[in-house]
Amino acid sequence: MIDNIKPKEATSIINSLVSGVVPKIGVQHITVGRSEEINAFISSLDDVKNGHSMAKFWIGDFGSGKSFMLHLLNTVALKQKFVVSNADFTPDNRLYSNDGKSVILYSAIMDNIAIQTKPEGGALQTLLEKWIEQVITKTAEENHISLSEIRNDQYLGLIQNSIMKTVNEITEVGGFDFGSVIVKYYEGYIKGDELLRRNALKWLKGEYKTKTEARQDLGVREIINDSNFYDMLKNFCKFFVSMGYSGFMINLDEAINLYKISTAAAREKNYEKILSIYNDCFQGKISNLFINFAGTKEFLENERRGLFSYQALKSRLETNKFETLEIRDFAQPVIKLTPLDHNEIFVLLKKLKLIFDFNYKVELNITDDEIFAFMEEMFNKPGASEFLTPREVIRDFLNILNIIRQNPNVDKKQLFGEIEISDERPNDLVMLDSIEEI
Incomplete structure (x- = not known):
């Protein structure tokens, strides 16, 4: 059995992953293959505790584990007595705007504030x-x-x-x-x-x-708005540290929505805001603040729409030229999440099977060989090399476990054979990529 897992965590893990989203709690129980990234992150947390600030960019393909990584960072930071918060960029919010979209992002950050005793958020009060x-x-x-x-x-x-x-x-x-x-x-x-x-x-x-x-x-003269929300986040950071917390960590996911902003001028203003935050963190203008951005390779490297279209950011975020797939530099601002290998996915699926059994109080009859057979079917399907993501593997595996739980005599081999691979990228991004290629 997975050590020290709580029933609430098990339920959160299974229900969230079946729905294709990352669980808010319990992610530490299903972590595989990210030890180097976590060790580097803990080192960065120590720096932030000591009064420095940090900005990191977690880059990976759709379904590769970016959101999972941010939730794992939360778990680690909460144990180190940080106040943490998460928010997703959407078409309705962003870092820079003059029509209320920035303050919507700010409100989401404040709603999701978490501490160790309230890890699910809502801890501001x-x-x-x-x-x-x-x-x-x-x-x-x-x-x-x-x-x-x-x-x-x-x-x-x-x-x-x-x-x-x-x-x-x-x-x-x-x-x-x-x-x-x-x-x-x-x-x-x-x-x-x-x-x-x-x-x-x-x-x-x-x-x-x-x-x-x-x-x-x-009886106050001002309100929090698009132009001052970042100053207010810095005020809250100091406020939390004055209470004895180690710092304030903010995770901003789905940064691809900045890449998808239709007008070049608006995109550039948002990238300018990212540059401002980056400079504040690394030039010592703010203390005890840790901001993580998560996005795709397109968001980072596309030279027409991505961060690399803004020269000042490109010069700061280009990969260490001495890094290779085997020799990694986790101290640089950009961390590229490499795909889990097949052995790591096998370990993950075994963990999920144990958590599934614990959650439903069952002991499903599915062997290691059958888990391997499931993986073989998935990775050999047409389109797997191009479109298959860990998210899809996990979701299909848990869906199959649910079928077996409710239909113990089902033919597993037949179930495995019915797996299909699809392109999970959002349609609007696929269309944008096509336009860029023209």
């Missing part, structure tokens, strides 16, 4: 209240007031001043409004005013659409 309790305790000690007494209304102003003073010490751009909103959250927290707490959270998550509405609800 928990963190706020933990920080407020730290401020209350410190203020009580400094003023020789008991912890029970300092929560009385007569000391509200004292705590408010402490909150503003502490926030001003750790923030730069937008710090006053940031602090004012946390003060409002504290008022709601102490007085049991749920509406005030919700409004403060709404502001911090970038969900106010107009300054007028925010001023009416909270």
Whole structure:
């Protein structure tokens, strides 16, 4: 059996992988063939803990394991006491915009904030209240007031001043409004005013659409928008570190959606924002921030639409010229995820079979030889060399296990023979690739 797996993790793994997505929890139980990448990542985490910042680009084909890798990085970073968050680029959000698409990305990041005790996300409120309790305790000690007494209304102003003073010490751009909103959250927290707490959270998550509405609800002059959301992320990074966390790690997946932006000027503005983040991280302008981007080879290397179309990024992200398939450099900003070999896939499928049995409380009669037979059928199918991905192998294998579980007398060999290989790339990307070739 897989060591130390929890029933909740097993269910998440099986249900997510059958649906073709990466599980939010438990990915460490199905990790194979990525030890060198993880060891290098842990070394980078140590640097970020010590006050440096980092930007990494995880590059691989569709279904090759980029999203899986980001979730694995989350698991590692949470154990190292980082605050982490994940968000996907979509057609409706991006890093640079003037029509609200950047603040949508920001809101997704804030919604998905996770800590070790809340690895599935939604931890922003928990963190706020933990920080407020730290401020209350410190203020009580400094003023020789008991912890029970300092929560009385007569000391509200004292705590408010402490909150503003502490926030001003750790923030730069937008710090006053940031602090004012946390003060409002504290008022709601102490007085049991749920509406005030919700409004403060709404502001911090970038969900106010107009300054007028925010001023009416909270008395602040500004809102988080497309132009200042990145400054607010940096403020939160400092906020989390001031609480005793190691840093803030943000994972941004599906970067191919930046490649697919239709206008060259808009794409360039987004790549310019990536350059700005990259420079901030490596020039020491921000501390304890780790940002990971995940995308395809096209997103990185295409010289008409990808990052390499922006010369300043190309010069920074080109592969170490001394690297080969056998001699890898995991310290460089770009990590190219090589496909799992057949032995690694076999080990992965064996792990999945054990987790499947544990989840459904069964012991399916499927041997190692039959797993090999399944793999042989898949890898010898027409189109396998061009289109087959680990995601498709995993999904088909689990689908077959489900059939066997519910139909114990089914002919496995016949099931294996019915496997078909398809091109999983999105249709719009296939069309874009065709246009590029013309």
